[in-house]
Amino acid sequence: MAASLxxxxxxxxxxxxxxxxxATVMKTIExxxxxxxxxxxxxxxxxxxxxxxxxxxxxLICSLVDTVGSLALSSMGMWMSGVSTDIHTTFIRSAGVRxxxxxxxxxxxxxxxxxxxxxxxxSHPETGDILATGLHTKYTGKAxxxxxxxxxxxxxxxxxxxxxxxx
Numbered sequence: 001m002a003a004s005l006x007x008x009x010x011x012x013x014x015x016x017x018x019x020x021x022x023a024t025v026m027k028t029i030e031x032x033x034x035x036x037x038x039x040x041x042x043x044x045x046x047x048x049x050x051x052x053x054x055x056x057x058x059x060l061i062c063s064l065v066d067t068v069g070s071l072a073l074s075s076m077g078m079w080m081s082g083v084s085t086d087i088h089t090t091f092i093r094s095a096g097v098r099x100x101x102x103x104x105x106x107x108x109x110x111x112x113x114x115x116x117x118x119x120x121x122x123s124h125p126e127t128g129d130i131l132a133t134g135l136h137t138k139y140t141g142k143a144x145x146x147x148x149x150x151x152x153x154x155x156x157x158x159x160x161x162x163x164x165x166x167x
């Protein structure tokens with residue numbers, strides 16, 4: 001398994017071990033792929049994630065933009081990803097039903113020493129139809145110096161440096 005994928009999975013396990021919000025409503029997320037600046041996930045939809053129409057709840061979709069954007073930054077070697085300063089979500093189609101699944105992609109648009117920008121797309125796993133998109137800005141100034149951060153080679157296959165992330 002590539003180093004970036006393993007690192008991102010380890011970060012996600014940290015989210016779940018905290019047993020907070022993510023462990024409660026995003027427990028069915030599975031990280032499928034990760035390379036520096038990109039993460040791909042799938043998520044099975046269960047009842048507690050749906051609205052009264054039976055579709056994936058819009059608030060959860062906004063939370064996915066937040067969490068998946070953070071995981072995209074983790075794919076670059078950031079153990080902690082900072083704090084959100086702005087999140088924007090666009091709902092395009094009804095996003096899945098109980099028992100179904102969604103595909104989620106997160107990309108880092110720009111990673112800086114103070115601010116980082118990510119994009120998330122949620123799509124239907126079979127048709128590829130885009131269900132929702134989101135943009136997320138994070139203040140990463142303090143997070144880039146975290147002791148558990150790493151720096152990967154360009155492909156994310158191996159760790160080159162431990163400690164402060166080199167963006």
